[in-house]
Every structure is written in C-alpha cells, then in structure tokens.
Amino acid sequence: MLDDAFISVRNLCVGYGTTEVQRQLTFDIHKNDIFFVIGGSGCGKTTLLKSMVGLLTPLKGEVRYQGKNFYDADEPAQVAMLKDWGITFQTGALFSSMSLAENVALPLQLYTDLSERQIAEAVAYKLALVGLAGFEKFYPAELSGGMHKRAGLARAIALDPQLLFFDEPSAGLDPISCMRLDHLIVQICQALDSTVIIVSHELPSILSIGTRCVYLDNQTNTMLDCGDPRELKLNSSQPRVRQFLNRADKVEAS
C-alpha cells in the first residue's frame, strides 16, 4: 500500500446478490485528488460508488478510509465517517417540499449543535459558494437544472466534508454549465481541503479537472487501468482505455 493513500481499495468485488458487477479492484485515492470513476455504460460505476459510501456491502475485499473500513466499524464510528462525507446522487438530490435554505440547513440541524442563527449564516455562506446567494427561499421546482445541481452541491458541503462523492454531477447540463460546475468543484475542493470522487462520462471534465481516474471495463468486469487521465489518454497500455479517453471509434493496438 502506498504510504500517502487517503483511501485504499483492495481486491474489492461489488455487485448484487450472487452477481459480481466488478471484481478485483485495487487502487488508491490520495488526499485532495479529484478522482474520476470512468467506463462504458453499465460497467458498474454507480455500484462501486454505492459500495464506497456505505450503501452496498462489498461481496469481497475492502475499502479503507485513512485505515478504517466503514463496514467493519461500529455504529458511532460509521456515523462519524458519514458526517465527514458529502454525497450527491444523480436523482433525488433535494427535498422538493423544502426551500433551498431548508434543504442546506437539514444536515446542520441533524448533526450539529449550532444555533439557528449560526445555521442561517452557514447556509448563506454555502449557497454563496455555489453562486446561489439570494435564492434561499426558492423551492427546487423553481430552479433550472444547473441551479439544481449547484444547490445539491451546497447541501453536500453543508458539514464541510473531507470527502465528496458525486454521481454524474453534470448529467443533463449544457457544455458551459458543465465547465462552470467543474470550476466550482475545484474551488470547493480547495476551499474545504477536500478529496473528491466523481462518477462521470464527461470527457472534457475528466481531462481538465481529474487528477486521477480508474477505468472499469464492462467486458472483463474489472479495472483495466488507473492513473492521471491525461497520461492514460496518451500512454495507457490498455487499448480500450485509450479508446475511451480519445473518444475513438476503434480500438487501436498498443
């Protein structure tokens, strides 16, 4: 194991029941990485993410966060770990019956002893960070897709998480909004000193803000390569990884 691994994934096998979706996954994520999980549709990216955030028990192997395995921890330790994680999934990011301020305030009300005034200040700060200052009283239905994503981000960062997990954060956004969201993710990562794990198909995002990535293959049901996406785009020894990162029609021989 690398000494500086913030998260270490070892011989991980993820899936449902007796079906292995991905197996023999071994890779490290370092502090302050913007780490992308990439691969073709249905290869198991979301399944891996669910297993990493405590929603799906791995079939084999383990994920260690600074040495701790979530699934081996007792309940108080699991709650402490969850408080350190901000998670946004593609769907159901916000509660529709609550205003933006109420949505962002919820984790603070549930997990901290802050006063109402302190919570209101924290909510205003987080909404300002994602460019939604002044939208406190708006409801999710009143927002555009891009604003919705940013509001989900504001809620995910409510507790200043060390770790942020995003499933397809830019799905459905136009290219300019995608680019703005990328900048926002970098800015938030720096402001909160966080590490970010993102499931995405967005090549421009992967290649512009990704520090490292793992490629999950849907033919062999395992990872083919892991590293800096710009480096893998040019030099991966795996043709399917190069094909994916170059958006090529054909697999070229190595």
Ligand SMILES: Nc1ncnc2c1ncn2[C@@H]1O[C@H](COP(=O)(O)OP(=O)(O)OP(=O)(O)O)[C@@H](O)[C@H]1O
């Ligand atoms: N709850 C579930 N129960 C059983 N099988 C599932 C479940 N969720 C997903 N799968 C299966 O697991 C496989 C991987 O799905 P997953 O959503 O992880 O892929 P993905 O790489 O995130 O896909 P996409 O890029 O299309 O979003 C698919 O074959 C899918 O049908």
